[in-house]
Amino acid sequence: MFSSVDDVSARLAETGYxxxxxxxxxxxxxxxxxxxLLVEGPAGVGKTELAKAVAQVADxxxxxxxxxxxxxxxxxxxEWNHAKQLLRISAGxxxxxxxxxxxxxxxxxxxxxxxxxxxxxxxxxVLLIDETDKADxxxxxxxxxxxxxxxxxxxxxGTVTAxxxxxxxxxxxxxxxxxxxxxxxxxxxxxxxPEEELERRIVRLKxxxxxxxxxESVVRVIGALxxxxxxxxxxxxxxxxxxxxxxxxxxxxxxxxxxxDSLGVILKHQDDIQKAAAKLDLDAL
Amino acid sequence: MTxxxxxxxRLTGLVGALRAHGVRVGTGETVDAARAxxxxxxxxxxxxxxxxxxxxxxxxxxxxxFDPVFDLYFPRGIGAPGTGAADRExxxxxxAEALAADDRALMxxxxxxxVDGLGGYGSSPDSDGWSAYQTLDRLRxxxxxxxxxxxxxxxxxxxxxxxxxxxxxxxxxxxxxxxxAMVGSEARRRVAERRDxxxxxxxxxxxxxxxxxxxxxxxxxxxxxxxxxxxxARKLATRLAARRRRAARGTIDLRRTxxxxxxxxxxxMRPVLRRRRPVRPELVLLCDVSGSVSGFSDxxxxxxxxxxxxxxxxxxxxxxxxxxxxxxxxxxxxxDPEGLSARIGAEATxxxxxxxxxxxxxxxxxxxxxxxxxxxxxxxxxxxxxRTNQSDPNLPAVRRIxxxxxxxxxxxxxxRSQWGTGDSAAPAYAELVEMHECRTARQxxxxxxxxxxx
Numbered sequence: 001m002f003s004s005v006d007d008v009s010a011r012l013a014e015t016g017y018x019x020x021x022x023x024x025x026x027x028x029x030x031x032x033x034x035x036x037l038l039v040e041g042p043a044g045v046g047k048t049e050l051a052k053a054v055a056q057v058a059d060x061x062x063x064x065x066x067x068x069x070x071x072x073x074x075x076x077x078x079e080w081n082h083a084k085q086l087l088r089i090s091a092g093x094x095x096x097x098x099x100x101x102x103x104x105x106x107x108x109x110x111x112x113x114x115x116x117x118x119x120x121x122x123x124x125x126v127l128l129i130d131e132t133d134k135a136d137x138x139x140x141x142x143x144x145x146x147x148x149x150x151x152x153x154x155x156x157x158g159t160v161t162a163x164x165x166x167x168x169x170x171x172x173x174x175x176x177x178x179x180x181x182x183x184x185x186x187x188x189x190x191x192x193x194p195e196e197e198l199e200r201r202i203v204r205l206k207x208x209x210x211x212x213x214x215x216e217s218v219v220r221v222i223g224a225l226x227x228x229x230x231x232x233x234x235x236x237x238x239x240x241x242x243x244x245x246x247x248x249x250x251x252x253x254x255x256x257x258x259x260x261d262s263l264g265v266i267l268k269h270q271d272d273i274q275k276a277a278a279k280l281d282l283d284a285l
Numbered sequence: 286m287t288x289x290x291x292x293x294x295r296l297t298g299l300v301g302a303l304r305a306h307g308v309r310v311g312t313g314e315t316v317d318a319a320r321a322x323x324x325x326x327x328x329x330x331x332x333x334x335x336x337x338x339x340x341x342x343x344x345x346x347x348x349x350x351f352d353p354v355f356d357l358y359f360p361r362g363i364g365a366p367g368t369g370a371a372d373r374e375x376x377x378x379x380x381a382e383a384l385a386a387d388d389r390a391l392m393x394x395x396x397x398x399x400v401d402g403l404g405g406y407g408s409s410p411d412s413d414g415w416s417a418y419q420t421l422d423r424l425r426x427x428x429x430x431x432x433x434x435x436x437x438x439x440x441x442x443x444x445x446x447x448x449x450x451x452x453x454x455x456x457x458x459x460x461x462x463x464x465x466a467m468v469g470s471e472a473r474r475r476v477a478e479r480r481d482x483x484x485x486x487x488x489x490x491x492x493x494x495x496x497x498x499x500x501x502x503x504x505x506x507x508x509x510x511x512x513x514x515x516x517x518a519r520k521l522a523t524r525l526a527a528r529r530r531r532a533a534r535g536t537i538d539l540r541r542t543x544x545x546x547x548x549x550x551x552x553x554m555r556p557v558l559r560r561r562r563p564v565r566p567e568l569v570l571l572c573d574v575s576g577s578v579s580g581f582s583d584x585x586x587x588x589x590x591x592x593x594x595x596x597x598x599x600x601x602x603x604x605x606x607x608x609x610x611x612x613x614x615x616x617x618x619x620x621d622p623e624g625l626s627a628r629i630g631a632e633a634t635x636x637x638x639x640x641x642x643x644x645x646x647x648x649x650x651x652x653x654x655x656x657x658x659x660x661x662x663x664x665x666x667x668x669x670x671x672r673t674n675q676s677d678p679n680l681p682a683v684r685r686i687x688x689x690x691x692x693x694x695x696x697x698x699x700x701r702s703q704w705g706t707g708d709s710a711a712p713a714y715a716e717l718v719e720m721h722e723c724r725t726a727r728q729x730x731x732x733x734x735x736x737x738x739x
Contacts, residue, residue, distance in 0.1 A: 005325070005332055025325065025335040032324045033317060033340075040345065174345075177520055183343035184311060190345045224452040227459065281451055 017053035044235030302486035385436030518591030573669030606643035645679030
């Protein structure tokens with residue numbers, strides 16, 4: 001899919017995703033080694049966006065499995081279309097038992113769910129397993145077969161093996177420790193907060209109207225806030241929100257009033273706002 | 286495999302060093318790493334670093350170990366930088382400029398020159414080496430702050446004071462900190478050329494924070510541990526919930542099983558399990574917060590506080606040589622773990638006539654004043670090194686507490702072989718209550734997961 005690491009960065013940038021060298025290298029390796037990619041990191045740094053960008057670059061279909069507490073086999077893998085099976089049985093009254101049995105457990109009555117969809121068919125696909133840590137431990141066991149051998153076993157049908165391996169991205173917010181078995185099958189990528197230079201480029205790309213000097217100040221203030229011990233440090237998503245807010249407010253430089261009025265865009269807890277205001281020498285709120 | 290000679294050896298050496306630091310790396314991952322080397326080539330060192338990290342590591346915590354080890358096995362260069370002896374003042378000038386421009390590549394080169402010019406010590410072949418400490422001591426990069434500040438201002442063209450400029454000092458301090466880390470890894474690299482690299486990778490690279498001895502952890506490692514308390518608590522809560530589920534599959538209730546068997550002619554067809562009453566246990570923590578063990582106590586208090594919703598009641602007491610309740614302080618202080626020990630010191634009465642810890646008096650006072658905090662549903666944890674400073678250990682008080690409580694555990698941050706040496710009363714206490722060695726965060730989470738009542 002990609003010829004070099006630089007190729008990855010360049011093509012991801014075309015879709016509007018600016019990748020750090022670490023991200024580009026790992027995406028390149030995941031493609032080369034044919035291994036799933038496990039992405040961890042704080043909320044709002046673009047974990048899900050990465051999968052979407054890769055799908056766009058590869059001109060592939062994005063198959064998404066959103067994990068939540070209680071997601072199970074029939075939501076993730078496949079399900080038999082029970083109603084249709086009943087219809088089939090009542091339609092063919094004169095058949096022998098053997099005929100009916102082999103027929104109702106055929107592909108026609110199978111409802112594929114994301115994992116099965118991703119490995120069937122010949123078109124390129126990107127499988128995104130989002131928020132893997134929200135799913136129960138049992139689901140991880142389900143994923144193991146898919147992730148290591150790219151196959152799914154349906155007892156009545158046999159094993160479905162991928163003819164064309166999908167590019168797999170798993171994301172996690174580390175609200176639960178994923179099992180060692182799952183981690184071992186993946187390449188691990190931690191997306192942290194971007195370096196100043198990269199973040200400036202991101203702001204420039206997403207909020208083109210903002211002046212150069214203001215962009216620089218915004219990124220510096222955000223960098224300083226991240227170094228503080230806050231309950232929820234601002235993420236890239238907040239940086240962009242803030243830049244948009246400043247643009248909408250028509251500010252051309254940062255000053256105390258502007259920062260004080262818009263601090264709520266980047267910090268989401270009252271304690272944090274107070275702490276940041278003290279640190280930035282803003283007057284009492 | 287078409288990798289250049291020596292790379293497989295370096296790779297396996299790297300993996301060996303990572304394993305020695307407790308990172309679990311399997312053979313499969315090593316093979317993947319080799320394939321990654323093949324795919325990426327050896328031209329760009331930073332790409333190689335990211336590639337190996339992606340294939341070998343499974344979590345974020347290991348990155349702090351991986352980076353220095355990688356620097357040892359895949360060094361930036363070999364030998365001296367070859368610029369000749371550097372002059373201290375001239376180096377400082379150039380460093381100030383590099384810091385002002387935030388030029389990382391130049392800073393790395395300067396770090397190499399500085400170690401070469403200022404860090405060497407010893408002259409005989411076996412006792413010489415390079416010292417990061419000596420380099421930094423002579424170079425004193427932290428005193429450059431004011432010069433760098435003016436440098437940055439000039440660079441910006443001397444416009445009016447901008448809002449973001451008030452952050453400048455912190456930014457410069459972070460840059461200096463980055464430079465210090467560069468000097469450290471450069472000195473390690475130079476030493477590694479002389480000595481056994483494998484040995485150095487095991488000894489000279491700091492272990493991950495959860496494997497550092499509480500008693501020897503530095504300030505930033507303790508800060509890292511405090512930040513880790515919340516996620517660790519979340520993990521432990523899941524483990525406790527699992528234990529609770531397992532424990533709920535109770536024993537057979539004989540009376541109700543027999544009563545039920547009457548309808549089947551006395552044959553117990555359907556065993557009835559005893560119902561468990563959901564009792565949430567109570568927890569009492571007695572923490573020695575004197576200087577020697579305060580890092581350990583702080584961390585444990587935060588951890589237990591983060592776990593508080595698992596228990597019906599958590600009470601925390603701190604002592605040095607007098608005891609006082611600090612539960613309330615922990616409660617509203619969840620947002621600020623940094624200042625915890627300072628607040629405890631300021632707001633609780635912990636010392637009487639002198640400032641050193643006295644277990645006998647403190648435990649005696651607890652048994653007397655707060656005796657009713659301990660009941661048959663209470664599990665008591667005592668945290669401390671049991672060093673009584675030669676005073677009476679007051680064993681009867683401990684016995685009284687142990688009799689009233691459901692369980693008493695003592696967590697001791699000292700190595701087991703140190704127990705009983707000097708003024709330690711550990712063996713005497715260990716006869717009365719269960720004492721566990723608890724030197725690192727890793728040990729602590731294991732113990733907490735096992736010992737906490739469900």
